[in-house]
């Protein structure tokens with residue numbers, strides 16, 4: 001028997017149900033079966049469960065894009081994996097490398113198309129996984145597939161000595177703080193909480209700012225020399241400050257919508273300063289493998305804020321929604 005959480009009748013945290021079912025059929029040709037050990041939550045998972053991400057999705061399905069586990073069975077024709085290998089699921093398993101395409105992005109985990117990771121056993125195509133870096137626990141590793149790959153992709157081209165601005169202290173932001181430092185960049189972090197700013201400084205942040213007190217933080221960052229790259233997770237509520245913060249010729253990586261979706265953008269700042277706005281959608285399996293090589297080489301340890309038990313998933317979502325976390329919120333699955 002194996003347990004899994006499903007979004008059953010309709011959207012909403014109240015419609016999450018922990019079900020115990022017959023064991024899933026063994027892996028078919030080209031597939032592996034993975035005993036999931038740990039998952040992590042992303043803000044996207046919260047939007048999906050609430051029905052705010054894509055209300056056209058059909059229930060029931062298993063939520064969560066991010067899972068870490070161990071191979072327990074290997075299907076015919078699979079050479080890449082053996083029983084006992086530690087693996088991590090890719091966010092978009094059909095995006096193996098190269099450019100994003102509609103088809104590659106449509107098949108994404110944590111949705112009805114590719115299914116989710118919040119299950120004790122997941123059977124899926126063998127090429128939709130990457131090896132877990134040896135030095136990481138399952139919980140640490142489970143933080144990587146969405147938030148960290150997104151941060152890695154958003155930092156593409158950042159060079160040693162450059163300045164990166166990171167907004168807030170959630171999953172993407174703290175991964176970006178850590179990964180930017182691997183590249184030799186110095187990082188400015190904005191956060192509404194004193195305790196979180198201190199933790200960010202403890203992780204090596206060069207400067208921290210309170211975006212609730214210093215509402216013109218873009219100007220403050222410009223006064224510090226400007227940011228070569230902005231990790232923009234706020235969206236409508238932050239993008240115009242980001243355009244003030246970024247240096248001439250710099251880039252704003254458009255990632256999130258924590259502070260709204262529709263914005264009036266000061267386009268003169270974009271064109272007169274030669275600023276690039278680059279939309280980011282997580283990344284490919286190749287991006288994931290490349291990031292993991294950097295994480296392993298530097299023995300980087302992703303930040304796990306709190307681990308909830310498998311039967312505490314609704315509490316974990318409620319905790320994420322409160323925004324009290326620093327880094328990532330995880331679930332111990334099995």
Ligand SMILES: NC(=O)c1ccc[n+]([C@@H]2O[C@H](COP(=O)([O-])OP(=O)(O)OC[C@H]3O[C@@H](n4cnc5c(N)ncnc54)[C@H](OP(=O)(O)O)[C@@H]3O)[C@@H](O)[C@H]2O)c1
Nearest residue numbers: 043150168169170171172191192256257258259280281282
């Ligand atoms: N495009 C992609 O591929 C992609 C991938 C992953 C995530 N995302 C998006 O990126 C965003 C972040 O995701 P996440 O999983 O990292 O979220 P998260 O962990 O829930 O982040 C929450 C934190 O964001 C900070 N925040 C909230 N409003 C803010 C604002 N106005 N200015 C600055 N910081 C603010 C807060 O930090 P403090 O408490 O420190 O103030 C809060 O604790 C979401 O919109 C998500 O959908 C997009």
